[in-house]
Amino acid sequence: MEPAFAVLVGLFFxxxxxxxxxxxxxxxxxxxxxxxxxxxxxxxxNGRILREVPxxxxxxxxxxxxxxxxxxxQALILTAIVISFSFFAFLLVxxxxxxxxxxxxxxxxxxxxxxxxxxxxxxxx
Amino acid sequence: MxxxxxxxxxxxxxxxxxxxxxxxLVIAPVLLPIMFGAxxxxxxxxxxxxxxxxxxxxxxxxxxxxxxxxxVLEVGPVSMTMGSWLPPFGISFTVDALGAAFSLTASVVALxxxxxxxxxxxxxxxxxxxxxxxxLMMAGVSGAFLTGDMFNLYVWFxxxxxxxxxxxxxxxxxxxxDGATKYAVLNxxxxxxxxxxxxxxxxxxxxxxxxxxxxxxxxxxxxxxxxTLASLYLLAFGMKAAAFPVNFWLPxxxxxxxxxxGALFGGLLTxxxxxxxxxxxxxxxxxxRAVLSGVIGWVAVATMxxxxxxxxxxxxIRRISGFLVISGVGIMLAGIALGxxxxxxxxxxxxxxxxxxxxxxxxxGGLMRQKGGSFSLHTLSGLYxxxxxxxxxxxxxxxxxxxxxxxxxxxxKVMLVRASxxxxxxxxxxxxxxSGFLATIALGRVFxxxxxxxxxxxxxxxxAGKVSLTGYGAVSVLVIAILxxxxxxxxxxxxxxxxxxxxxxxxxxxxxxxxxxGVQ
Amino acid sequence: xxTLIFRxxxxxxxxxxxxxxxxxxxxxxxxxxxxxxxxxxxxxxxAILGIAFGVPAVRRxxxxxxxxxxxxxxxxxxxxxxxxxxxxxxxxxxxWAAPSLFxxxxxxxxxxxxxxxxxxxVVGSITSIALALEDREHD
Numbered sequence: 001m002e003p004a005f006a007v008l009v010g011l012f013f014x015x016x017x018x019x020x021x022x023x024x025x026x027x028x029x030x031x032x033x034x035x036x037x038x039x040x041x042x043x044x045x046n047g048r049i050l051r052e053v054p055x056x057x058x059x060x061x062x063x064x065x066x067x068x069x070x071x072x073x074q075a076l077i078l079t080a081i082v083i084s085f086s087f088f089a090f091l092l093v094x095x096x097x098x099x100x101x102x103x104x105x106x107x108x109x110x111x112x113x114x115x116x117x118x119x120x121x122x123x124x125x
Numbered sequence: 126m127x128x129x130x131x132x133x134x135x136x137x138x139x140x141x142x143x144x145x146x147x148x149x150l151v152i153a154p155v156l157l158p159i160m161f162g163a164x165x166x167x168x169x170x171x172x173x174x175x176x177x178x179x180x181x182x183x184x185x186x187x188x189x190x191x192x193x194x195x196x197v198l199e200v201g202p203v204s205m206t207m208g209s210w211l212p213p214f215g216i217s218f219t220v221d222a223l224g225a226a227f228s229l230t231a232s233v234v235a236l237x238x239x240x241x242x243x244x245x246x247x248x249x250x251x252x253x254x255x256x257x258x259x260x261l262m263m264a265g266v267s268g269a270f271l272t273g274d275m276f277n278l279y280v281w282f283x284x285x286x287x288x289x290x291x292x293x294x295x296x297x298x299x300x301x302x303d304g305a306t307k308y309a310v311l312n313x314x315x316x317x318x319x320x321x322x323x324x325x326x327x328x329x330x331x332x333x334x335x336x337x338x339x340x341x342x343x344x345x346x347x348x349x350x351x352x353t354l355a356s357l358y359l360l361a362f363g364m365k366a367a368a369f370p371v372n373f374w375l376p377x378x379x380x381x382x383x384x385x386x387g388a389l390f391g392g393l394l395t396x397x398x399x400x401x402x403x404x405x406x407x408x409x410x411x412x413x414r415a416v417l418s419g420v421i422g423w424v425a426v427a428t429m430x431x432x433x434x435x436x437x438x439x440x441x442i443r444r445i446s447g448f449l450v451i452s453g454v455g456i457m458l459a460g461i462a463l464g465x466x467x468x469x470x471x472x473x474x475x476x477x478x479x480x481x482x483x484x485x486x487x488x489x490g491g492l493m494r495q496k497g498g499s500f501s502l503h504t505l506s507g508l509y510x511x512x513x514x515x516x517x518x519x520x521x522x523x524x525x526x527x528x529x530x531x532x533x534x535x536x537x538k539v540m541l542v543r544a545s546x547x548x549x550x551x552x553x554x555x556x557x558x559x560s561g562f563l564a565t566i567a568l569g570r571v572f573x574x575x576x577x578x579x580x581x582x583x584x585x586x587x588x589a590g591k592v593s594l595t596g597y598g599a600v601s602v603l604v605i606a607i608l609x610x611x612x613x614x615x616x617x618x619x620x621x622x623x624x625x626x627x628x629x630x631x632x633x634x635x636x637x638x639x640x641x642x643g644v645q
Numbered sequence: 646x647x648t649l650i651f652r653x654x655x656x657x658x659x660x661x662x663x664x665x666x667x668x669x670x671x672x673x674x675x676x677x678x679x680x681x682x683x684x685x686x687x688x689x690x691x692a693i694l695g696i697a698f699g700v701p702a703v704r705r706x707x708x709x710x711x712x713x714x715x716x717x718x719x720x721x722x723x724x725x726x727x728x729x730x731x732x733x734x735x736x737x738x739x740x741w742a743a744p745s746l747f748x749x750x751x752x753x754x755x756x757x758x759x760x761x762x763x764x765x766x767v768v769g770s771i772t773s774i775a776l777a778l779e780d781r782e783h784d
Contacts, residue, residue: 054677056676056677078681082681086770086774089774089778093777093778
């Protein structure tokens, strides 16, 4: 199971990085999401992949019965998902605002913050 | 399920020893800003109270940090593991001299920035949430300095990052949105790299506790997975710290928000990246750092020179400051590349100096704007005639940032140059001196044009604006701190040397987390 | 959305989902569920109400600003860690009390307070994002 997941994670990373190389903010954002999900899948694979055994300790027991997946990576993923979700929501709103204000989602056109070329600073007075 | 029905005997997994109130100091610098930040979010409409509460909380944070640093210097690293679970199962907060010194300096900078913001942040900015964002960002920054758990470090990174987004777009001017887009995307990629490394870290070691990691990584020796991990962390934190090939987000964004925000960011955020590099590469992956030291050294040289040359090419004071932040990061990286006590101690001292001096430089830019009406060297002039006091402050700050005598930048540079000559790394020594020289020219030009120059021919004299007293006050306090560091460096060197030895020999750190030898 | 069916069903759906979210929140202590999941369900309830009746109606119904709710959640979550200071235990140690109310034992714990805090943080922040995005659709 793990090799298949490793290949899948690799594909996710490749897709994410390919999209992030685009000039358009919206594609970059989609790339960032794909990239984040690749990481989540990577951590998930780290925590053992098993079928249908939830890592829940039954009533009256103090250990899970049999082999279960490690719940810690899943907790880590949950945290990472929450964070990347809120980041994505923020970035989406920001990109939309940027599109409204600057009038383009092409990063080559987003040079408002760069200094206008007003020549070299004075050499003396 | 009722509490009485629980049959699991948890005593073996719980901490039984009582925790004194003094141990709670470990989390006080994080808990205070979180709770009061939340309170400010709750009372978001009573903006009259925001600045007062924020000032009080930041002052209390300084108090807690001072007590914490004194305690750490007295008894060694202090640790507390949340929820009474035994480490490495519970999340530990572990504070050594390094974390406490960084946290204290950060809270001082934050208080002074907050004090100088009282006049500059208008009602709209307050209603938008400047002060809650400030407090939550400080919670994230302090949390990053004090935590003893890798994943928790990631969470604190995200906490201060998301608050910094809020601060960065405060006001929503066009350039701000443009700068924030670049800042947000690149920093998000950086933290994702951090998360990848942490995922692999957990897969490799099965633990995220830094003390546990330090022991286990030391036992493993030099193997391929650890090299991958160390390189990933170098890239991820290098991005945060704005080290050379991945530094371009900083000058693209730091000049867009109000100068107060620039001062906070330039002073604090890159140093969190440097701190994380010190923690991971020096303490946890010591063997791998030695292998990577050549790479780190060249990155350091490139960062120093790119930063200093960038500062020379700019004519906007805020952008000059941004490039000088980058140049300073290169100097700290030089210490990490060296890895000796002298080098690390110099790097830590330089980081503390840089927090104070670069914030002062940004705040000074704000004062110059208030007085002279512009950030640009093309139009700024005659500030010496308008305000001799500001000129004196600017002089000291320029000395400190360029690393000349009187200012706080001199001693760490001396330590670093000496350490690199001892290690035979003359390119590093040369680059430190060259970048100091270039920074001197860049700042000297600011000084000559903005202060010495007597007005510009054919251009009406700029109306001398009023400069707020709080602004002067904050910069003056920073300058006093810079002078103290420059004139009496011994106590600071003692702290930074303790921090550097604590990083190189982590046994005291490990002992604080696992007093009984621990779960190995 | 102005369809009659949706407008009639939305309040019922919202009420039901809010009730369910509280159930999930309380169930979360020992079984799957908890503050985060519950909070997401409650936030989707408000989002549905927003789609049906518009954002101002939801803001009126909530009375408090979503971010204020979120701040309150963060505040009580942090507060839940404090009682252990008095007992010489580390921050966030779970403490239990079982007072008897009307002949029934009610288990109260600081863990539950923390989870309620998480619930409120999630409800507040996700609702405010959802409302901001819904608001945007109309301009």
